[in-house]
Amino acid sequence: MTKMNIGIIGGGAVGMLCAWYFGKQGHNITMYVRREEQCKELRQHGMQMREEQTRLYPTVHRSTNLKPEEVYVICTKQHAIEQIVHQLSQTPFISPLLFLQNGMEHVNHFSKLKNPIIVGVVEHGAMKHSDTLIGHTGRGIIRISPVTSDVHSAKEIKDALHYVEFPVRLEENWYDMLARKLVINAVINPITALFQVKNGGILQNEHLNSLAYLLCEEACSVVSLPVNVMWEEVQHIAKQTEANESSMMKDIKEGNKTEIEAISGYLLKHSSESIPYTTCMYKSVRAIEGIRKGEVNE
Amino acid sequence: MTKMNIGIIGGGAVGMLCAWYFGKQGHNITMYVRREEQCKELRQHGMQMREEQTRLYPTVHRSTNLKPEEVYVICTKQHAIEQIVHQLSQTPFISPLLFLQNGMEHVNHFSKLKNPIIVGVVEHGAMKHSDTLIGHTGRGIIRISPVTSDVHSAKEIKDALHYVEFPVRLEENWYDMLARKLVINAVINPITALFQVKNGGILQNEHLNSLAYLLCEEACSVVSLPVNVMWEEVQHIAKQTEANESSMMKDIKEGNKTEIEAISGYLLKHSSESIPYTTCMYKSVRAIEGIRKGEVNE
Known part of the structure; x- marks a missing residue:
């Protein structure tokens, strides 16, 4: 399995869920979070999944301070998308972007980006208990599908992220999926x-x-x-x-x-x-x- | 002013409000209430209006036990109307009926009755605090209008019930009013x-x-x-x-x-x-x- 440098933008329930499972597979995880407070908490205490004993210590930055990554997984809510897209459009690195929002509003912002874009939908239940603790309340799947990314690269990312405990599936038609x-x-x-x-x-x-x-x-x-x-x-x-x-x-x-x-x-x-x-x-x-x-x- | 024997059917906020003001004018009030408990309470303690010192002691019967009255004022909620209309249709006395419901559903039941029918709308705010205590939370007016009653009788009833503290007004078009x-x-x-x-x-x-x-x-x-x-x-x-x-x-x-x-x-x-x-x-x-x-x- 290819180990990747994965940047996860957003420290909510979905961001933490992804950080946890992608981190468990051995990828290098950097979390980009909005609030300084969560930044500090995660650096100090790491992340914890409810009912598990281990902790995960990702690298943590503020979401205003994006570093080069092999793929960004954008897990913010829809109303933060405009700002995140603006920041991503200012970075010199054209890394692939995987967007995991609800709804379809984010699709309208894609034209501002040169990056290869993949969209995904999260069919898991997740619950954020605190800035460092999450629960996985419903086991499901993440479906992803390329928008401006070529199918081959999307498949490589899918293969890297897919994990028996946290399955990722490739879909053909992104519009239909969303x-x-x-x-x-x-x-x-x-x-x-x-x-x-x-x-x-x-x-x-x-x-x-x-x-x-x-x-x-x-x-x-x-x-x-x-x-x-x-x-x-x-x-x-x-x-x-x-x-x-x-x-x-x-x-x-x-x-x-x-x-x-x-x-x-x-x-x-x-x-x-x-x-x-x-x-x-x-x-x-x-x-x-x-x-x-x-x-x-x- | 003509003193009347008024039967008020329903011991909710509107029924108690009417009983209070019509009683204060000197009419003989009989309240017909559904629950034996409220019946007992009213007989024992009388009715009280919040922030007033006096009590009113109406005659109180169960609403299944209707006696002859010069006018019935029906103050039950809409969902009790079918049963009340059935009871009224079984009584031998064809007293005028004044219906004070919200909505218009009760109109559908009027064909079952031989009594002269008047409808009214209550533009007061009232609050029932207990089975014997009410509050008059918004001063307004009661508008009434004859349906199958002749206008002359409706006007007589209006004149009897009208009171400067508790005004009653006659309207021409009952459908429009409702x-x-x-x-x-x-x-x-x-x-x-x-x-x-x-x-x-x-x-x-x-x-x-x-x-x-x-x-x-x-x-x-x-x-x-x-x-x-x-x-x-x-x-x-x-x-x-x-x-x-x-x-x-x-x-x-x-x-x-x-x-x-x-x-x-x-x-x-x-x-x-x-x-x-x-x-x-x-x-x-x-x-x-x-x-x-x-x-x-x-």
């Missing part, structure tokens, strides 16, 4: 966030279930995917991850900004027709974000 | 219930405000009212009652069944076109009712 994930997120995320229910909630209540179907139908119409196939997939994922809290549910619970712009907002921007159920969920999640920030006298 | 209130409820109630904000919330957050407008537009299209006029009115009411909790917000908070069926559900049943924002709110409120009942594993 669109499928977008549909799933556009259904599960806003409902679980708005009603503060776990993923299984959309299967357990008839009204949430019918809202979920209506959202699935609208999302499929925007990204041109077959609704019957995707509705099966949404329900399958909701069942498989029924005890998991979606990232958007967590964001609302913890008073963080959600990724609603990149998910439902993307669909709204790219739809030629009215998609009222998606609009309703978009406005609702944005409203809750505002209420949490104290915009409304409760 | 429809206006329905539109206001269809906007304010589901939003405040879903987001657990006070009435003013729909003015304080841009996303709630735009959802409110979309709901107003749909409701107006179903009941054929002008949206520009009604949107002004909705905002005016929300401003006037900004610190009030809507009845639906309270029902959700307290784990009670809401009146969503009679409000948004009525619009859904009577709309010839798709009204997706109303549908979304309807399903959302029904979902929360279910979640509160533990239908979903949180």
